[in-house]
Amino acid sequence: MFGERLQTRRKMMNLTLEQLATKAGTTKSYIWELENKPDIKPSADLVNRLAKELDCTVEHLVHGDGNDEDQVFFREYKSLGSETKNTLQKILKSLKDKPND
Template structure:
C-alpha cells in the first residue's frame, strides 16, 4: 500500500516526465528503491535520498514527508524558490524583482 510520500513522489515524477530509472540515476538511488518508495510502505526511508528526490522534483523535503498534507505543493515550490533566491547575488535578485513587477503590471 503506497504512502503519502510514495504518492507524491510518483505524481511529481510523472509530471516531470521522469521514469523510475531516470529519477534513480539523478538521485543516486536504485530503480527498485524508488519503486518501493512509490508503491510500498518502507519503514524508514533514507532522509538523504528523500532529500535528493525532493531536490530533483523541485519541492522541499517537508512537502514529501508531510503525511497530514499541511504543506501544499505550491507552498513547497515557493519555499524552494525563496531559498534559492536568497542565495543569489543582489544584482540577480534585483533583476528578478524587476521582472516580477513587469509581469504584475501586465495583469
C-alpha cells in the same frame, strides 16, 4: 502517503524511475520500493535530494502540505548570486509599483 506523493510528482515531472534515481543518486529499484512499500524509510538526505529533483519541498513529499511553489522559489532564490538577486528584486519592485490594470 510518501510513496504516492513521490510517484505522482515523478510522473508529473515526466521522469522514469531510472531517471529520478540517477538524478537523486540512488537506484531504480529503491525508488520503486519507496513508491510501493509504505514501510521503507528513506534518509533525510535522500528525501532532500528527491525534493530538489522533483522541484518541490521536503514537506510536500513527507506530509503533503506547504505552499510548495513559494518555498521552491525561495529555495532557488537563496542559491542565486547577488547580481541575479538584485535584478530579481528590481523586477519585483517594478511589478509592485505598477498600478493595477
